[in-house]
Amino acid sequence: MVALMNDENPDLAALHARSVARLGLTGALARAFSRVPRHRFIPDLVWPDLTGPPLSRSEDPVPWARCVYQDQAVTTQVNDGVPGGPGRVNRPTVSSSQPSVMAAMLQAAEVVPGAHVLEVGTGTGFNSALLSELVGAEGSVTTIEVDPGVAGQAEACLRETGHDVRVVSGDGADGYPNGAPYDALLATCAVVRVPTPWLTQVRPGGRIVLPWKPGAFLPGGMLARLVVDGSGAARGRFVGGTAFMLMRAQRPSGGMHGHDAEPDEVRVVGEDPCRIITEGSSGPQMALTVPAWRYAPLPAVDGVERIWVSATDCSAWARLRGDGRVEQGGPRRLWDEFERAHRVWVDQGRPPFTSYGLTITAGGEQRVWLESE
Missing domain, CATH: 3.40.50.150 (Vaccinia Virus protein VP39)
Known part of the structure; x- marks a missing residue:
């Protein structure tokens, strides 16, 4: 150079x-x-x-x-x-x-x-x-x-x-x-x-x-x-x-919720829960298979990574911590949905997102599929 x-x-x-x-x-x-x-x-x-x-x-x-x-x-x-x-x-x-x-x-x-x-x-x-x-x-x-x-x-x-x-x-x-x-x-x-x-x-x-x-x-x-x-x-x-x-024309409006809410449930899981969302291999899978949510990073506390998850179809939310702590509240148990989706993905052999496809119907319906429709 x-x-x-x-x-x-x-x-x-x-x-x-x-x-x-x-x-x-x-x-x-x-x-x-x-x-x-x-x-x-x-x-x-x-x-x-x-x-x-x-x-x-x-x-x-x-x-x-x-x-x-x-x-x-x-x-x-x-x-x-x-x-x-x-x-x-x-x-x-x-x-x-x-x-x-x-x-x-x-x-x-x-x-x-x-x-x-x-x-x-x-x-x-x-x-x-x-x-x-x-x-x-x-x-x-x-x-x-x-x-x-x-x-x-x-x-x-x-x-x-x-x-x-x-x-x-x-x-x-x-x-x-x-x-x-x-x-x-x-x-x-x-x-x-x-x-x-x-x-x-x-x-x-x-x-x-x-x-x-x-x-x-x-x-x-x-x-x-x-x-x-x-x-x-x-x-x-x-x-x-x-x-x-x-x-x-598709920029989102509206904010997230649950940032300061008291949790309905607190759990400690066996591994860093943030990795399910932030890892390059599993993150896109969660985006494809768990409906109606969004996320944002929160400032780390004592060096511990934190992720804030908010449902877009109801008032459900979850806070994930890198030390294994999970807090969640509202009508959906978002972390439970992530766990189930991640388990299915692992059982399927961890397919990459290039194994998935997308169909758009003439009426505008969108469908994501794995391997074939």
Whole structure:
């Protein structure tokens, strides 16, 4: 990295070439990434640390370039465009996705020359440019962005880099019927409920690739690859894990409950109960198999991890402590539900979440299944 930049002038072309080589891609996808330098789509200000000030390209060109050309998401907007003051934890609201995740999504979508593609969530326009390279002159890319200012900036970048992409400012949940039917739809924002217009605007046999979450505040996010059938339904497996911002139209409202409530029951279990939720292997399973809940970490006490769980369909709650103590109250016994679900998962051989799939019916019903429907 040192050879690729000095104190003031990073070699962006060399950094770009190295970042593409690091992805280990081949064929059309490798060519697309090689032709689209990421730095051409990243604005002057980025937030590598959500608790600190942004990095400025004009003031800190080397750290900015290093941030842009790592294989990580780059936050390009916080708090819907209203940065917080000193000491505030900013909330990321626009980013350039992690390049290796982008590559996985593009592969899953099977974007080929001549394809007609809808992208939901333009962001910086970097992924739109990659799609444009993949579909070529005979295909088309339409991208929709809810934030008009972000859409305008992306459109300018796409124009400057020579990519013919239709940029639409609007709610991505509605899709863009004027360009339908599409061969593929890619969402760069997570959804809890798959919008019905996405199914109706993709042709039978077309692919929908999207980050899906079983709940807004649940562990794990899944990358789903769905294929639309002739009935207007779509189904497919989870092909990997993701961490994307929620679509703005699906941001949750309301808080949690039970924080200071007196428990109806106190138990001591044999192992750290927090691990059932926080571990990368079991956490997504609990999100998939236990309905209607959310969670948040609590400050540790004497070095002991604590998790706060709240039902979303009633007043039930649970507090879990890393030393084995469990407190719960309300009409549901949430910890008991976690224990049962975890036991079933273990008895099934601890299947990874890529063994699960998702079906969306034409009427909008969502079903998660294991191995097969």
